Amino acid sequence: EILAELEQQFEVTIITQNVDNLHERAGSSHVIHLHGSLFESRSTLNPKLIYPISGWQLNMGDKCERGSQLRPNIVWFGEAVPMMEVAAEIASTAEIFLVVGTSMVVYPAASLIDYVADPVKKYVVDPKRPAVVHIPNLEFIEEKASIGMEKVKHILL
Secondary structure: OHHHHHHHOOOOOOOEOOOHHHHHHOOOEEEOOEEEEEEEEOOOOOOOOOEEEOOOOOOOOOOOOOOOOOEEEEOOOOOOOHHHHHHHHEEEEEEEEEEEOOOOOOOHHHHHHHHHHOEEEEEOOOOOOOOOOOOEEEEEEOOHHHHHHHHHHHHOO
């Protein structure tokens, strides 16, 4: 909700590893789902054929228009992250960069901070300080996201 609120003053793009729609439900309007969405299915043969999932079930025998089995439109372990290039481009043009609620050990997402220009102010909000020391202009807010984001909001506004 704080990120959605910040849209009133800033152009905010959320890059999330989450596969839920909590950011959208909180009111955020520009969300990049690095690892896909549980609310979509895609063809097992052509990942560009994406369909909304109506309800909560995806069953064996549910097929795309070309006859191949549908699967959840999420990135499984070992698969490429198709939105990574888009996310890296967004990170490279950021004027402020926030990392919220992550240990920063899941790659390639953890590498996004490396795309951010050195002069850009970067905030990491997490109760446990991630082991990133090579990043210039970085401030740690060692709090849970709910408390830490209130602090970030106060700093930014």
